[in-house]
Amino acid sequence: MIEKGAVMPMFYLPPVEYFAQLNSYNPDFVIEKQEHFPKQTYRNRANIYSPDGMLTLVVPVIKGSKVHTPVKDVKISYDFRWQRLHWMSLQGCYRRSAYFEYYEDEFAPFYEKKETFLFDYNDQLFQLILKLLKIKAIVNYTETYEHEYPALTDLRHSINSKKESNFLQKPYFQVFEERHGFMKNLSIVDLLFNQGPQSVNYL
Numbered sequence: 627m628i629e630k631g632a633v634m635p636m637f638y639l640p641p642v643e644y645f646a647q648l649n650s651y652n653p654d655f656v657i658e659k660q661e662h663f664p665k666q667t668y669r670n671r672a673n674i675y676s677p678d679g680m681l682t683l684v685v686p687v688i689k690g691s692k693v694h695t696p697v698k699d700v701k702i703s704y705d706f707r708w709q710r711l712h713w714m715s716l717q718g719c720y721r722r723s724a725y726f727e728y729y730e731d732e733f734a735p736f737y738e739k740k741e742t743f744l745f746d747y748n749d750q751l752f753q754l755i756l757k758l759l760k761i762k763a764i765v766n767y768t769e770t771y772e773h774e775y776p777a778l779t780d781l782r783h784s785i786n787s788k789k790e791s792n793f794l795q796k797p798y799f800q801v802f803e804e805r806h807g808f809m810k811n812l813s814i815v816d817l818l819f820n821q822g823p824q825s826v827n828y829l
Contacts, residue, residue, distance in 0.1 A: 661697050666787065688702070725820065728822055
C-alpha cells in the first residue's frame with residue numbers, strides 16, 4: 627500500500643475532475659476495489675453534453691447489488707440494450723466534435739462486448755482513457771477495505787454525482803455550448819472528443 631498520495635474510486639467514464647486529481651497525485655494513488663457499492667454515484671454513471679443539455683448515462687447493475695455488495699462483485703445487467711443506447715448517445719452528442727472519429731474505434735468495442743463485472747468493465751475503460759490521455763501510471767488496487775486512510779487523501783466520496791463540484795475548471799470548446807453555455811466537470815470523454823491530444827495539457 628502506498629504511504630502517501632490518494633485513494634480513488636473506480637468510475638464509469640469518470641468526470642474531468644477525477645483525472646485532474648489523478649494527474650496531480652500520480653504516481654501516488656491507489657484505486658478502491660473492496661468498498662461496498664454505493665448507489666447513484668459515478669461508479670455506474672457518467673454525464674455528457676447533449677443538444678438538450680446534460681445527459682446522464684447509467685450502466686444498469688443486477689438487482690441485489692445493494693449497498694452490501696463489494697464493488698468488485700457488482701454485476702452488469704443486460705436486461706435491456708443499454709450499450710446500444712450509450713453508444714448511440716455518444717455518437718449523437720459528439721459526432722460533430724473535432725476528435726470523435728479519432729477515438730471512435732477505441733471506444734466502440736466497449737459497447738459490443740459483454741463484461742460480467744462493473745469494476746472490470748470500468749477498469750478496462752479507465753486503462754484505455756489513461757492511454758489516450760498519455761498519462762503514464764502504474765495502477766494499484768486496495769486489497770482490503772479500510773474505513774479511513776489517515777495518511778492518504780480520501781477521494782472515494784468527494785467526487786460526487788449528487789452535489790455541485792467545487793472543482794475550478796477553465797472552459798474549453800464544447801459542441802453545444804452556444805445552446806447551454808460551458809458545462810463543467812462532464813465525463814472525460816467530453817474533454818477528449820473536443821480537445822483530443824491537447825487534453826492532457828488541459829488537465
